[in-house]
Amino acid sequence: MRLGKACQLPSINDNLWCADHQIHLIVTDAFKAVPAWKELSSKLSKLVGHFNHSPKNSSILRKIALDFKQSRTKLVQNVSTRWNSDLKMLQSIIDLEGCIAKMAETSTVIESFLPSLDEILIMKGVLNCLEPLEKMSRALSSDKEPTMNLVFMQLVNVRRKLVFFGNHSTLTCVSEISEKLVEGLDARFPNSGIETPEYVMCHFLDPRYKGSVINFADPEKYELIKVTAVQAIIDMKKRDGSESPTSNEISSPTLLESEEDEQEDVWEQANKKLYGKQQKRQNSKDDSFKEAQNEETLYVEEGCVHKDSNILQYWNNQQNKFPYLTRLARKMLCIPASSSTSERVFSTAGNIFTERRTCLSIDNIEMLVFMKENMKEMNNITWPGFEENENE
16 A cells, blocks of 8 residues: 555655554464464364354254354354454354353264363453454444544554453463564554554544644654644645646746846855845745644644544534645545455455356446445435335
8 A cells, every 4th residue: 555655744654554454464473473372273163163064063053052042053163364253253152152062961072172161261361352453453444434543542552451461361371362462563563553654643633632642652753743744734835836837827038037047056155136035935935834833733722622523524624724734634534544445345346246247347347336335325315206206
């Protein structure tokens, strides 16, 4: 995901990786680094596979679960390409633990896969470690609101919880997994994302926080991000002022003017006239800096809005008051923290354009994908004309 040219911010990263994919790598590496968990995970995977490959046992498990009035009636198999499938597998086994134990009374095969009490405690501890990451992943995969501004806050909260679980767990396996998860977060998101300009800038442009958490964690980084915002405003002002004039406004300079400009560049210190031009240019730069700084200062001193406020609506209402910060917010907040939304669209397109539907036109494919992705929103749309015809 290349952002440098799109955002035009100083010190911007040329590449910004999908946060969801980074979480997947963190969890996968942590599981591989703990041999005790690898062994237990393999055992649990075989348990679930035994039920999934036996319709008879699955039917019995479902009947017992219904008798016990369980909301879940089926075990979930984990897959290597989705880290949260391990979490769902653990949840399903823990929820159906009593039902599986009842079946193990009459089946030696199931009894051999049945986790012990200590293993169940480990499963619950690992589940506690994965749940904050699952919530973070869901928040960063949203396609209804900006997500880049959430990365920093999510990282701080998740890291804090993982450290707490690791320090207070009496189980060695859980402590090791928690420690490896924290190491992965620190390696892929240095200093909880403070080292990534996009994360801190989007957090600063979130009117609910305005960089307050960064100011508490690293005051120097907070001042730097404010300077970066001011510089971005100056750059936008400069680009606005250097727009190409219309054909009627373009006039060719005379030879005398061109020669004078050339001499002014050569004898920069000696020519008073040129010095006056330079002083004027410098004053212009000072004015741009003051205007940019005033806009940034007014935004910070205005205070934070309520945490439930819609930040997109906020910037839409403030575009006259903060014209350049609004433009900067549009550039930054539109960047998704995760590519999950686009990947879901690719999956939808793959399910629509199959081997048996190769004659679909591009327009029809596009419309079908659009309808599939917006089905819930379309159900909420009222069609007055349609209702009238239906009543008739």
